[in-house]
Amino acid sequence: MSEPSATPPVGRQLAERRDELNLSQVALAELIGVTSTSVSAAENGRSSIQRGKRSAWERALALKPGTISRAYARGTLLEPLDDTSVSTPSPYADMSNPRERAIWEMSISEADRRMIIDLLRQERHDSGQRPA
Known part of the structure; x- marks a missing residue:
């Protein structure tokens, strides 16, 4: 039997979502109100997103509310909003x-x-x- 595939780390999922939306790290940082260094650190797994900033990340990346916290806590996939197409917010x-x-x-x-x-x-x- 093969083992189930592992869920990608949260940081990698964030980077993939940012790429889907055609956003640079700088553009995403501006939408969130953080530095591009913070975006890079989160995407590369060097730091976790502070709880107080997660909703701003979710809005900027068109993700369902709470999905980043669930991904960190349970190792689940990030959930895009249902009613959005992949485009720049x-x-x-x-x-x-x-x-x-x-x-x-x-x-x-x-x-x-x-x-x-x-x-x-x-x-x-x-x-x-x-x-x-």
Whole structure:
């Protein structure tokens, strides 16, 4: 009897998913809000992704929520989102809006950019302003 094939290490799976999405390590790092060195370390198994950053990685790589934690804990395969085709994730910001575009291009984590954009949108909604 042959043994079942082993699940690839999480880092290798992350690198394969990044390649499927045609993202460089630098581009992925920018989407997540980490350095390209951090991406390289995670992909090469030199470090595990911090729990607090896993959801940002999952959003950037169009993976199901919790899949990275499950892969680390149980040795399972990463699970892509069902409703996405393999393509580069589009920005959360309305890039035609100068304020949202400026926020999106800031050198802060994607989670922080999303939070600031949400606050901007809520403030516009509350004041009855139209988008700029």
